[in-house]
Amino acid sequence: MAELDELLEYMGEGEVVYVLLPSRRYRQSLAPILKNLANKYAKIGVTLFNTPTNKALNLLTAQEEVEEKGLFTETKSKEGFSREEVADRFFFIDCVSSGLKKPQQTRCIHLSPQTGLMGMCGELIKLVSEKKCEVILIDSPINLLEYHDRMEVVRFIHDLTTQLIEANLPCLFIYPTEGFAREIEKDVEMFADKIIETKK
Structure with missing residues (x-):
């Protein structure tokens, strides 16, 4: 993903x-x-519509799941972040697993996509601003189509994008x-x- 690496820089x-x-x-591809982003920004907001926080944490720390209840092995690869580093550098807004207990040592807030999208949009902007995030990654808001019709989702993406631009926050949507x-x-x-569409 050389083109993507250069663009993010x-x-x-x-x-x-x-x-x-x-x-x-x-x-x-989420962890790389x-x-x-962590090479350039000190604080990264991550809004998850596709990947549960436990899975994202697992990918970032390069750890293997012991079982389905959010337990992880204590070892990590040289490429992975420690859990303390993840807690310090990343703030997660989880819109996938709102009924599950949030991982320990991780800064995470759960929002339900079944609520009104415009209210969620305002809450997202408020949260990333309060946490002083310098960039935000949006993980596949297309999953909102499970709960809302297409035009509602399009309007949500438009309004969220507009508010992020007004806040001078660079944002990366992955689909x-x-x-x-x-x-x-x-x-x-x-x-x-x-x-950018990656083929490999």
């Missing part, structure tokens, strides 16, 4: 980038993207290629400064 204030990832390796192209590509691609 030069992302400017209020810039909106869409990254389209093949579904088969969507989650595996976040690590790349699985297949779902994005099938559902809302033509409706939301106009909101992005740049779109």
Whole structure:
């Protein structure tokens, strides 16, 4: 993902980038993207509509799950962050697993996508501002289509993008290629400064 690496290095204030990832390796690509952002930004907001926080934490720390209840092994690879580093550098807004207990040593707030989207939009902006995030990654808001109709989701993405730009926050939206192209590509691609589609 050389083009993506270069782009992230030069992302400017209020810039909106869409990254389209093949579904088969969507989650595996999340950690490298976040690590790349961490090379440039001290505090990263991560809004999850596709990947539960436990899974994102697992990918970031390069740890293996012991069982399904959020327990992890204590060892990590050289490429992974420690849990303390994750807690210090990343703030998670989890819109996937609101009924589950949040991971320990992780700064995480749960929001339910079943509530009104406009209220959620305002809450997201408030949270990333309060936590002094310097950049925000939005993990596949296309999953909101499970609870809301297409135009509601398009309006949500538009309003969220507009408010992030007004706050001078660079934002990176990542989508699985297949779902994005099938559902809302033509409706939301106009909101992005740049779109990168990775093939490999």
